Every structure is written in C-alpha cells, then in structure tokens.
Amino acid sequence: MASPLPVRDGVGATRLHLPMEGPWPTAVAYMTERFFHLDPEHLLERFDRGEIIASDGAALTRDTPLGAAEFVWYYRDPPVERDIPFEVEVLHQDDDLVIADKPHFLPTTPGGKYLQNSALVRLRNRLGIPELTPIHRLDRATAGLLMFSVRPETRGAYQLLFQDRRVEKVYEAVSALPEGWDPASPALDGKPFPIVYRNHIEKLRASVCVQVDAEREPNSETLIELIDADEHVVHTLLRPHSGKMHQLRVHLSALGAGILNDGFYPDLLPEVPDDFDKPLQLLARELRFIDPLSGAPREFTTQRTLKEAPGV
Structure with missing residues (x-):
C-alpha cells in the first residue's frame, strides 16, 4: 500500500x-x-x-x-540516538542495485532507538535515493555485505533470488579456541572439518533469542570450514544453506565455539551500552548470484576484516 x-x-x-x-x-x-x-x-x-x-x-x-x-x-518522533561512529561504505552502484559494506553496530533498517543511525537511512540521504530498499538484512551486530534495491520496477526479481536461495552467501567468524583443540586434527565437538551442522531453529515471540528443538526436523543448515587457528582463537568460514535468525551464531555455539563478543549465545547476557572496541566477530564476506536481469554472474566481497582473526 x-x-x-x-x-x-x-x-x-x-x-x-x-x-x-x-x-x-x-x-x-x-x-x-x-x-x-x-x-x-x-x-x-x-x-x-x-x-x-x-x-x-x-x-x-x-x-x-x-x-x-x-x-x-x-512520521515517528525521532528518538534521541547515540551516534554510531562508523561509516557504511558503497562498494557498487548501478541503476538497480547498491551493494554496501556495513560496519558492526549499525542496524540495517530503522527501528527502536535507531533511526538516522541505520544503513538504510544513511544511504538514502547520502545517495539521494528515497526508494532505496534492502533486499535482505544483517543483524546490527554483524558487519559486511548488504544488497539494496534502487528501483521498485526491478526489486521483485532480486528479492526472488533470496527467496529461492539462489544467492550464495559466505561469512566468516572468530571464536575462542575450544577446550581440547588439537591442531593436528582440528575439530569442533568431535566433528572434523568441514562440518555440516543442522538443527531446528524457532523464533518465539516473547524471546530475543531463538530456541532450538532437538526433537523436530532440522530447518537450518550451515557448512563450516576452517580458515586458521592459533593458540587463542579459531577462524571459520561459514556457508549457510538456510537463513534462519541467528543461525550462524547458534550453530557455532552448539559446537562449543560461540562467536567472540556474542551477548546472546551460548548465554544471554544483560543488555549494556555498545563497547565499540568489542564487536561481534561475525562478517558477511561474500555474495554471489546470477543477475536475474542480465544473466551475468555477479560477485561481491567485503573490504572489512575481523579484528580478532589470527594474523590481523
């Protein structure tokens, strides 16, 4: 409407x-x-x-x-906002798409106590495109690639890519080194890499965290590969086959490798002001798809890195 x-x-x-x-x-x-x-x-x-x-x-x-x-x-009365002192970068812009590189702490869309401090509003104002609309979303705590539609006339074609799971999404994460880690035979929860992890995730209305039901048929799946590890952390590559809320955070936590600085999993911590020196170590790294308008392959890669990754 x-x-x-x-x-x-x-x-x-x-x-x-x-x-x-x-x-x-x-x-x-x-x-x-x-x-x-x-x-x-x-x-x-x-x-x-x-x-x-x-x-x-x-x-x-x-x-x-x-x-x-x-x-x-x-129009909503604007909230009193705490400024998010990180910029969203534009990696690509054409007549139909904007590919942005979102920093940690910045929400994708306005909501709650964030209005001007959202990727969507910042980009609409900067680019002068009031019709700009996100095709998908990232959690406020997650950094990395976001795709935006420029024109309503072609928006549906790109939305269908995500709906039909025709977009390859690749993430990376850094976790504390699990107890008992063996560099000669790296594994999580006894499962050697690469790991395909599945479970049933459900978002309950009254909870900020998702619930896992071990008795139900899995509805989420992630391929987890090892990038690197040192004496403190393990760096993983994540290829989600599904897109359930908090899926990557839940899957790594279930394997005993909860993502560094995650205040939700494995335990929900009390809400505190953002500590900009401790971002969640989760990054939306790559997007690949066949353009539904031109038929050409498209590939985009973040310019951001995870500060706790080995060697960074």
Missing part, C-alpha cells in the same frame, strides 16, 4: 491500521489508548497540526470519527 507521505530525511512514514468500529468515538481516542505510554496532549497536538494522514492524503483532526479512515500514516 503506497504511503501518501514522502520519505523524509531518509525515513518513510509509519502506517497504522485503525479499527472501523469499537468503543472509541474518534480516531484520536483509539490512538490515545493504543499508545498509552505517550503524552496524550502531544498526540492531540499532532492531530491539530495535520500530521496524521489518511490514505487519500487528507489530514485527520481530533474530531474525526472512528471508521472514517482504515489506515493512517505519520
């Missing part, structure tokens, strides 16, 4: 579905109850300023009855 409001400062308007009937006499009465944590006077002022917009572009007022509009759009 197209927004009646343009992208502003790199950020699109938020859409809200309103009930067509209910115990609320007006739209603002419903929104006041829905957003009970907000100052109701501030919400009324936004209606008075004409900032709550229906799909036809008309502004709602504080007297607009419930049922007069099924959807409304508005």
Whole structure:
C-alpha cells in the first residue's frame, strides 16, 4: 500500500491500521489508548497540526470519527540516538542495485532507538535515493555485505533470488579456541572439518533469542570450514544453506565455539551500552548470484576484516 507521505530525511512514514468500529468515538481516542505510554496532549497536538494522514492524503483532526479512515500514516518522533561512529561504505552502484559494506553496530533498517543511525537511512540521504530498499538484512551486530534495491520496477526479481536461495552467501567468524583443540586434527565437538551442522531453529515471540528443538526436523543448515587457528582463537568460514535468525551464531555455539563478543549465545547476557572496541566477530564476506536481469554472474566481497582473526 503506497504511503501518501514522502520519505523524509531518509525515513518513510509509519502506517497504522485503525479499527472501523469499537468503543472509541474518534480516531484520536483509539490512538490515545493504543499508545498509552505517550503524552496524550502531544498526540492531540499532532492531530491539530495535520500530521496524521489518511490514505487519500487528507489530514485527520481530533474530531474525526472512528471508521472514517482504515489506515493512517505519520512520521515517528525521532528518538534521541547515540551516534554510531562508523561509516557504511558503497562498494557498487548501478541503476538497480547498491551493494554496501556495513560496519558492526549499525542496524540495517530503522527501528527502536535507531533511526538516522541505520544503513538504510544513511544511504538514502547520502545517495539521494528515497526508494532505496534492502533486499535482505544483517543483524546490527554483524558487519559486511548488504544488497539494496534502487528501483521498485526491478526489486521483485532480486528479492526472488533470496527467496529461492539462489544467492550464495559466505561469512566468516572468530571464536575462542575450544577446550581440547588439537591442531593436528582440528575439530569442533568431535566433528572434523568441514562440518555440516543442522538443527531446528524457532523464533518465539516473547524471546530475543531463538530456541532450538532437538526433537523436530532440522530447518537450518550451515557448512563450516576452517580458515586458521592459533593458540587463542579459531577462524571459520561459514556457508549457510538456510537463513534462519541467528543461525550462524547458534550453530557455532552448539559446537562449543560461540562467536567472540556474542551477548546472546551460548548465554544471554544483560543488555549494556555498545563497547565499540568489542564487536561481534561475525562478517558477511561474500555474495554471489546470477543477475536475474542480465544473466551475468555477479560477485561481491567485503573490504572489512575481523579484528580478532589470527594474523590481523
């Protein structure tokens, strides 16, 4: 559904579905109850300023009855953000795609306490492309390659590449050297390299971590290869066949090689402010695919490295 409001400062308007009937006499009465944590006077002022917009572009007022509009759009009040002092780099740009190299700590898209400090908003503003849209996402803690669509007309073709698993994604990670590591016969959890690891991962609504169900059929798979190791860490190459949330972090943790500086796995640690000197040691390293428009092979490689990798 197209927004009646343009992208502003790199950020699109938020859409809200309103009930067509209910115990609320007006739209603002419903929104006041829905957003009970907000100052109701501030919400009324936004209606008075004409900032709550229906799909036809008309502004709602504080007297607009419930049922007069099924959807409304508005710009979120910008949060007070902590600056993320790392830049997202553009590795490639053409009429259809932007390939970016995202730093650790920067989210892919705006959300929560991050708005201007997101890869999408920074790139929209820098490149002057309000229609720029991510084709896939990386966790805020993960660095590396991101693909963005420039034009809505060709976006679906690139989205299908990921949907149909026709994009080869390669990651690398650094973990603390597992106990009992034998450099003459390297293995994780008794499994020699290369390792194909599978399990069933499920994201539960009320949990920030995913859950693993050993009784269910595996729905995630990763090929894990050894790059290098020293007396402190092991450096691995990861080729996910599936794309479940936190899959690589979960798989390495299950093998006794949790990624360095991971606050989620194997144990969920208390939330603390970002320590920019301790990024998660996970990097989206390579993207390969056959371009759905030209039929030509495309390959992109990050320019970033993992600071804890052997020899870095």
